[in-house]
Amino acid sequence: MFSSFIIKYAEIGVKGKNRYVFEDALVNQIKYSLMGSGTTYKVSKTPGRIFVDFEGEFDFDDVIERFKHVFGISGICPMVRVDNKAPEELYKDVIEYFDKVYPDKKKTFKVKARRANKGYPMDSMELNAEIGGQLLDAFPELTVDVHNPEIELVVEVRDKIYIYSETIPGPGGMPVGTNGKAMLLLSGGIDSPVAGYMISKRGVKIDAVYFHAPPYTSERAKQKVVDLARYVSKYSGPINLHVINFTDIQLYIYEKCPHEELTIIMRRYMMKIAEMIAEESECQGLITGESIGQVASQTTHSLLVTNEVCKLPVFRPLIGFDKEDIVAISKKIDTYETSIQPYEDCCTIFVAKHPVTKPNLNIIKKHEENLSEKIDEMVKEALDTREVLLIKRDN
Numbered sequence: 001m002f003s004s005f006i007i008k009y010a011e012i013g014v015k016g017k018n019r020y021v022f023e024d025a026l027v028n029q030i031k032y033s034l035m036g037s038g039t040t041y042k043v044s045k046t047p048g049r050i051f052v053d054f055e056g057e058f059d060f061d062d063v064i065e066r067f068k069h070v071f072g073i074s075g076i077c078p079m080v081r082v083d084n085k086a087p088e089e090l091y092k093d094v095i096e097y098f099d100k101v102y103p104d105k106k107k108t109f110k111v112k113a114r115r116a117n118k119g120y121p122m123d124s125m126e127l128n129a130e131i132g133g134q135l136l137d138a139f140p141e142l143t144v145d146v147h148n149p150e151i152e153l154v155v156e157v158r159d160k161i162y163i164y165s166e167t168i169p170g171p172g173g174m175p176v177g178t179n180g181k182a183m184l185l186l187s188g189g190i191d192s193p194v195a196g197y198m199i200s201k202r203g204v205k206i207d208a209v210y211f212h213a214p215p216y217t218s219e220r221a222k223q224k225v226v227d228l229a230r231y232v233s234k235y236s237g238p239i240n241l242h243v244i245n246f247t248d249i250q251l252y253i254y255e256k257c258p259h260e261e262l263t264i265i266m267r268r269y270m271m272k273i274a275e276m277i278a279e280e281s282e283c284q285g286l287i288t289g290e291s292i293g294q295v296a297s298q299t300t301h302s303l304l305v306t307n308e309v310c311k312l313p314v315f316r317p318l319i320g321f322d323k324e325d326i327v328a329i330s331k332k333i334d335t336y337e338t339s340i341q342p343y344e345d346c347c348t349i350f351v352a353k354h355p356v357t358k359p360n361l362n363i364i365k366k367h368e369e370n371l372s373e374k375i376d377e378m379v380k381e382a383l384d385t386r387e388v389l390l391i392k393r394d395n
């Protein structure tokens with residue numbers, strides 16, 4: 001029965017010129033969310049809200065699910081759209097709407113009519129009174145409550161007439177595309193996809209980099225990362241996923257540096273390479289899934305040493321989160337089941353029995369000098385031979 005939706009968004013920070021940036025980004029993301037849905041629809045803007053009108057059949061639940069992935073949406077109102085028609089005809093439609101949406105009539109309600117089309121024979125006040133009366137006649141169990149009704153039934157007269165009363169909560173946040181771009185270090189774990197989701201929720205577009213170590217990490221481990229990127233891209237929009245072959249660099253570090261410092265030195269090279277890609281991709285920051293104390297490479301001492309290689313800010317949205325909180329979000333965004341698939345990770349393969357938990361920056365830098373002969377060349381080679389995959393919600 002529903003054919004249209006009003007998309008509501010929070011008005012905070014949506015003033016003046018920002019309004020256009022915000023609304024255009026929201027419209028783009030709405031269209032992206034409907035990619036591959038097989039629907040025909042039209043998106044239009046009126047001040048303060050966005051309409052999506054569908055033509056023909058569509059799957060209501062699927063459409064709602066898609067809209068729930070669009071950051072910036074605060075509420076989704078399913079509407080019935082009817083032709084602009086005489087009041088007596090309209091009453092029938094309103095009564096039918098009410099009957100279908102509210103099988104239980106023991107409710108309080110009020111009518112809120114809005115006449116945007118001034119040519120209509122009745123004004124908003126008259127419509128309120130008349131539609132209210134018609135509903136009371138049709139369903140005597142109803143009672144009117146103008147201050148705190150259980151149901152607020154809106155009848156909006158435009159070129160067409162829209163009837164609605166329900167609001168489904170949206171995901172909140174800001175539309176992607178309103179807040180620059182950042183480079184996500186995406187592994188196959190639980191944390192980094194959640195980190196990407198959280199930064200994207202603030203309106204930041206994301207690209208991603210994955211460090212792959214064949215043959216130590218398999219094609220399936222890589223496929224897992226591609227799958228995770230796809231889940232994130234349902235929210236974030238398309239992601240360029242840079243797959244870096246990290247094997248030679250890891251082996252070289254393994255050969256030249258103390259094994260207990262391997263992870264931290266490797267992490268420094270990951271950050272360095274990610275930053276190079278970030279700069280060429282015009283990103284303003286990096287994103288990681290790090291959280292204080294989770295593992296040896298995420299103590300405050302380790303974070304200090306890892307962070308030292310970067311000029312760009314590093315966004316670490318999970319920094320103060322407990323694992324169970326991160327897991328809860330990963331379940332919500334559907335990445336959990338993929339993240340826990342047991343494929344090897346490049347960090348775990350060369351991992352020392354007793355990695356340093358309080359690395360000393362000067363000592364680490366000293367040991368990195370052992371790499372000076374070949375490392376620049378290897379980094380360049382890794383960048384030159386990378387594979388870039390465009391990940392979208394439906395590919």
Ligand code: ATP
Nearest residue numbers: 185186187189190191192209210211288289290347
């Ligand atoms: P995650 O669950 O995100 O893998 P983790 O708890 O396993 O995190 P680490 O392996 O120490 O933690 O990695 C810390 C962060 O470094 C990750 O959240 C991710 O952002 C990045 N990272 C780790 N391994 C890789 C990789 N192979 N490719 C890209 N980024 C990585």
Ligand code: MG
Nearest residue numbers: 187189345347
């Ligand atoms: Mg990991």
